[in-house]
Every structure is written in C-alpha cells, then in structure tokens.
Amino acid sequence: MKRTTMARPSTSAVPAMKGRPRSEAAPAEPVSNPDNISDAIRGAVAAAMQKALPQHYTPEFAANFANTMIAELSQANTRPLTAAERGTEWMLRWGCPGFCVVEHGHPQALDSHSTAPVETSLRTADLECSGYSDGTDNLPWLTAQTVVTNDQPQAFGRETSVWLGYGLHLAEISPAKARKALNDLRTFTVQLADVIEFAERVAADDFDGDPEIARLDEEARARRAGRA
C-alpha cells in the first residue's frame, strides 16, 4: 500500500489552524511588557475574588489562581510553529506534513513528525501521595499526540501512530488501538464518576480523631513495646 501523494507536502492538505496564535503575528502594541500584563492579571483576580468570594479570599489563593492563568496564557503565546507556517521549503527539506511542529535540525528533535501534544493540566505530582519524588513532578498526567514516521518513504512507507503518555510511560500505538483506549477510557470515566460519588457520600461520615487520645495510645504502645 504505497501512498506516494503523502510524500509531497502541500499547503492545501494543511488543517485549518484558526484561532491558533502565532508569535510573529502578535499585535505590536500592548504585549510590550509581559510583567505589566501579569501584574494586571494578579490585580484583577484579587479584586474579583475579594468581591465575589470574600469568605474564601486569601492573597495566596488569589496569587495561585492568577499564576495558573498567567502560565496558561504564556503557553498559548509560545506554541510552536507548524511546518505549514514555516513554509514549503521547510516541509520539503524535512518531509514534514503541514501539522508537524518538530524542530528538525535541533539535536534533541524527534526523527518523526508530530503534532504538539494535548495534555491534562493535572500533573503527576498532583496525584503523588507517597511523598517520594523522582524528579518527574512536572510531567502531565496524560498526553496525546499524532506522530508520522516517513523516513525514506519509498522504501519503508509512512506510518501514523498516536503517542499516549501517562506520567513517565509512553505508548506508541496505532490510531485503531488509540480508539480502543479512548472507548475504554470513556467507560472508565463513567465508573470513576460512580466511585467518586460513592466516596463523597461515604466521606460525609469522616471525622478527625482526638489528638490527646492518639498521644496516650502512642505512649501506651511504647510502654508495652519497652516491656516486651
């Protein structure tokens, strides 16, 4: 099954990228000082929170909220260029499909072509409860991207896969297998919702222990251990 047409990059095959901000197309005026914008966002968030949620407002809570917003906004502004945006010469040179955002030529660049991954805002560290960290705290919980491998396509053809990341793990699977994973995930989210709903009902009866009783219990235990 040879698809020679795919080796020929064509801007007509480029998916619409509406709403995708391009750094070089950014308006010249108000973006001049990102610090001012960040300060403005922090101020606006604090003011809005004090007004709408006075009972929950703390400067730390407002700052955390604002910092998340600022991080998301700056990520949108630093979105990588697609091969189509880089132009035909780039696409021909690297055999890139228009959607590819890989920085070919960079020492750590992927050999294949890839979309920018979509990812959960939840990081692995947010779910970490063991207290141990292996330095991968900043990894997203889940990621997914489309990857095309077309090195020497006349000889080896072209293969599209979905890379499904979960923490440190990366599954390189066919679109069909990814579809199966999605269907399984959909079923799982329904089950997860049931588990959470049940846990929330059960948790309504949770209570804190008495630290004084806990201390006495601890001491009694230590005495018993000392006697043994």
Ligand SMILES: [Zn+2]
């Ligand atoms: Zn590429």
